[in-house]
Amino acid sequence: MQKVFVAQHHAEAYFVDGLLRANGIESEVRGEALFTTIGGSSVIPGASPEVWVLNPAQVSQAAELIRRYSKGEALPESAGPAWQCPNCGEHHESQFATCWQCETAKPGPTSMGS
Numbered sequence: 001m002q003k004v005f006v007a008q009h010h011a012e013a014y015f016v017d018g019l020l021r022a023n024g025i026e027s028e029v030r031g032e033a034l035f036t037t038i039g040g041s042s043v044i045p046g047a048s049p050e051v052w053v054l055n056p057a058q059v060s061q062a063a064e065l066i067r068r069y070s071k072g073e074a075l076p077e078s079a080g081p082a083w084q085c086p087n088c089g090e091h092h093e094s095q096f097a098t099c100w101q102c103e104t105a106k107p108g109p110t111s112m113g114s
């Protein structure tokens with residue numbers, strides 16, 4: 001496990017997580033539990049959500065994707081159509097593999113695996 005990205009907020013963390021997953025990289029968002037364990041406050045300094053890559057061999061690939069994302073460069077999976085979550089109705093760009101809001105998987109065939 002290696003941390004590859006620290007997000008400003010949940011949506012950004014799940015965007016990066018979805019981006020990595022869409023490119024076959026196993027990743028997960030960490031740190032979000034801190035937002036729910038402390039009642040009464042939704043903003044906790046130093047508790048930004050983090051994106052971790054599970055497979056050390058994929059860290060460099062993940063870092064490259066994140067570098068492109070942070071510089072606004074074209075992403076490999078950005079050519080597909082946007083999609084709408086069948087569960088909550090949230091709209092997503094094609095690079096999301098799962099709904100960032102309810103974590104429902106993107107409908108139809110995915111590019112995961114291979």
Ligand SMILES: [Zn+2]
Nearest residue numbers: 085088099102
């Ligand atoms: Zn959803």
